[in-house]
Amino acid sequence: MNKWIRIALIGLIWGLIFLVWLVSRFLEINWNFHFFQLNDWAFLLDEFRKGWVINKASDVIFFIVLFSAIPLFLIGWRFFIKIEWLKLLRRNVNRLIYFLTGGESVLHKKQTGKIQLKKKSSKTTRPRAIDTGLRPATKDSELKVPVDEPSVPQKTTTAHNNSSYNSSSTGSSFNSSYGNSSGYGYTPPSDSPFNKGFNVPSMQQGLSASPAPSAMASFDDMLLEDIKLPERIKIEEDIPSLFERANYTVMKNVLFTGKPIDYLAISENRIIVAVVDPQTGDWLADEERFNGEDPLWFSESSHRVSPVFQLLELTKKLMNQLSAEGFSGSVMPMFIERTGMIINAEDMLTIWKDLSVIVCRTDIGGPDELKTVAQSIVAGEQPSEIVLQQVQKAIQGE
Numbered sequence: 001m002n003k004w005i006r007i008a009l010i011g012l013i014w015g016l017i018f019l020v021w022l023v024s025r026f027l028e029i030n031w032n033f034h035f036f037q038l039n040d041w042a043f044l045l046d047e048f049r050k051g052w053v054i055n056k057a058s059d060v061i062f063f064i065v066l067f068s069a070i071p072l073f074l075i076g077w078r079f080f081i082k083i084e085w086l087k088l089l090r091r092n093v094n095r096l097i098y099f100l101t102g103g104e105s106v107l108h109k110k111q112t113g114k115i116q117l118k119k120k121s122s123k124t125t126r127p128r129a130i131d132t133g134l135r136p137a138t139k140d141s142e143l144k145v146p147v148d149e150p151s152v153p154q155k156t157t158t159a160h161n162n163s164s165y166n167s168s169s170t171g172s173s174f175n176s177s178y179g180n181s182s183g184y185g186y187t188p189p190s191d192s193p194f195n196k197g198f199n200v201p202s203m204q205q206g207l208s209a210s211p212a213p214s215a216m217a218s219f220d221d222m223l224l225e226d227i228k229l230p231e232r233i234k235i236e237e238d239i240p241s242l243f244e245r246a247n248y249t250v251m252k253n254v255l256f257t258g259k260p261i262d263y264l265a266i267s268e269n270r271i272i273v274a275v276v277d278p279q280t281g282d283w284l285a286d287e288e289r290f291n292g293e294d295p296l297w298f299s300e301s302s303h304r305v306s307p308v309f310q311l312l313e314l315t316k317k318l319m320n321q322l323s324a325e326g327f328s329g330s331v332m333p334m335f336i337e338r339t340g341m342i343i344n345a346e347d348m349l350t351i352w353k354d355l356s357v358i359v360c361r362t363d364i365g366g367p368d369e370l371k372t373v374a375q376s377i378v379a380g381e382q383p384s385e386i387v388l389q390q391v392q393k394a395i396q397g398e
Contacts, residue, residue, distance in 0.1 A: 011077050014080055235363055237373050261273055261275060266391055267380025270332060272334050281341070282300065283341065334373075
């Protein structure tokens with residue numbers, strides 16, 4: 001539904017309920033005053049001209065109700081506009097169905113029979129526990145790799161390649177090669193059951209190898225930090241070349257007001273201030289101030305001032321300097337996530353759009369909901385010498 005149609009429809013329904021039914025009916029029953037009739041308003045105005053003295057409690061209540069009706073209508077209209085009625089309706093329908101069917105929600109039930117209440121964030125998504133009951137029937141002797149001295153744990157690093165895992169209709173077998181290569185090695189701890197007679201190489205995708213069913217009591221006891229996610233596919237992007245192909249002149253590693261700008265892309269009518277996030281790890285983004293403090297981003301063990309907020313402040317200062325030099329184009333901030341992960345990026349896209357900042361990803365940065373740098377660059381026109389001089393003066397005259 002169109003935004004303005006939705007606002008008008010909510011205002012019409014709220015006006016019929018509040019003004020026509022509630023206020024008008026209340027005034028008519030208690031004081032015989034018709035809110036939507038001009039004759040009653042004309043009579044009220046005539047009484048004031050004659051010197052009507054308000055000295056009764058009922059008259060005071062009458063005027064409070066009369067003159068507060070329109071402000072309360074506008075406040076209520078604004079309040080009901082903010083409510084997401086479709087989600088509210090769906091939620092209550094789900095609750096009704098859940099109650100009537102004895103615990104199953106039709107709208108959110110999947111083929112597996114499980115109820116999905118909401119979409120899981122990338123923060124809580126982890127590899128599922130390996131169900132040992134689904135493993136093929138394999139003899140213990142096929143999993144064991146002989147070593148010279150079984151009683152002494154070996155501190156060697158194993159290497160694994162794609163050809164070391166062979167599957168067939170009768171079972172599975174692991175063929176290991178040992179050495180100090182730079183592959184995905186696995187060294188079990190000293191108290192691990194892997195050291196008692198055999199070593200199992202890790203999988204190439206980065207997941208910790210699972211021991212035989214007899215060697216592991218419970219997978220649920222493993223710490224969440226010990227479970228490694230598969231490595232993200234690296235995006236190879238030459239950012240300066242991407243800007244140059246879009247008709248920008250690129251300045252690298254620019255220092256402005258003591259703050260570094262990784263890429264300053266200049267076109268005739270647009271300048272992009274691009275900063276690459278140097279931090280790694282998972283981050284929960286927040287762009288709202290709290291108690292007058294700068295907005296913060298949070299990780300599992302620390303926090304920092306929002307780099308998007310810092311980039312916006314830097315862009316405002318540069319924009320003021322450029323305006324003083326006569327530049328009349330736009331200045332766009334671009335924040336590039338290279339090695340980190342913004343776990344709530346999907347929820348923040350609308351906020352970043354309202355802030356007029358471009359947040360994108362490259363290399364192994366994420367999540368995938370963010371556009372790449374190549375997808376985020378808008379083509380411009382080659383800058384003139386005048387624009388380049390204006391930018392140079394703005395940077396030097398900081």
